[in-house]
Amino acid sequence: GENVEQHPSTLSVQEGDSAVIKCTYSDSASNYFPWYKQELGKGPQLIIDIRSNVGEKKDQRIAVTLNKTAKHFSLHITETQPEDSAVYFCAATAYSGAGSYQLTFGKGTKLSVIP
Amino acid sequence: DAGVTQSPTHLIKTRGQQVTLRCSPKSGHDTVSWYQQALGQGPQFIFQYYEEEERQRGNFPDRFSGHQYPNYSSELNVNALLLGDSALYLCASSGIEKGHTGNTIYFGEGSWLTVV
Numbered sequence: 603g604e605n606v607e608q609h610p611s612t613l614s615v616q617e618g619d620s621a622v623i624k625c626t627y628s629d630s631a632s633n634y635f636p637w638y639k640q641e642l643g644k645g646p647q648l649i650i651d652i653r654s655n656v657g658e659k660k661d662q663r664i665a666v667t668l669n670k671t672a673k674h675f676s677l678h679i680t681e682t683q684p685e686d687s688a689v690y691f692c693a694a695t696a697y698s699g700a701g702s703y704q705l706t707f708g709k710g711t712k713l714s715v716i717p
Numbered sequence: 718d719a720g721v722t723q724s725p726t727h728l729i730k731t732r733g734q735q736v737t738l739r740c741s742p743k744s745g746h747d748t749v750s751w752y753q754q755a756l757g758q759g760p761q762f763i764f765q766y767y768e769e770e771e772r773q774r775g776n777f778p779d780r781f782s783g784h785q786y787p788n789y790s791s792e793l794n795v796n797a798l799l800l801g802d803s804a805l806y807l808c809a810s811s812g813i814e815k816g817h818t819g820n821t822i823y824f825g826e827g828s829w830l831t832v833v
Contacts, residue, residue: 636822645721704773705762707760
């Protein structure tokens with residue numbers, strides 16, 4: 603089955619700096635890679651996703667890159683703000699049609715943005 | 718547009734009891750999955766329902782069962798509760814979103830289950 607490794611487990615940055623979280627996956631059939639932000643006591647919130655036919659995707663201060671050859675993908679947050687503080691999870695799945703996927707998650711990265 | 722909604726938000730059960738958790742998917746979504754998230758861990762896939770059938774199952778015992786209704790809502794049932802079943806149970810729904818080329822997966826806020 604799929605295995606997703608996520609690093610680092612904790613990350614502290616100064617407000618305004620950039621944060622980078624990296625994930626690797628094992629199953630070459632994986633083709634969908636979402637990132638979730640989870641605040642204390644809440645469910646995971648989808649913040650950005652990328653599919654295997656795309657190498658990079660950006661949404662305002664958030665970007666994700668995918669290297670299929672190396673089987674790794676990364677989340678980049680620029681100009682970090684205190685409200686970015688949360689646990690971030692990467693995930694991967696080999697999506698092949700309706701009713702046929704399961705997400706495998708990394709262990710999470712606790713991001714702290716210091717004002 | 719309501720997102721994925723789950724109920725109840727919190728509940729406490731005794732070992733050996735049974736529990737039912739409920740989920741309504743995001744409008745327009747027809748696939749529902751359930752995940753278990755232990756404290757400090759990433760979510761673990763339990764199973765997925767599509768067209769009222771269980772399509773995929775993770776590494777969970779038969780004590781965990783589910784159902785999907787014609788309106789796409791879903792239930793997760795856990796029998797013979799163990800202390801180790803204490804966790805956040807998350808429902809995820811999937812469907813085609815505007816601006817996306819494939820299905821997108823959204824989670825609800827979860828149901829916190831404590832087994833004592």
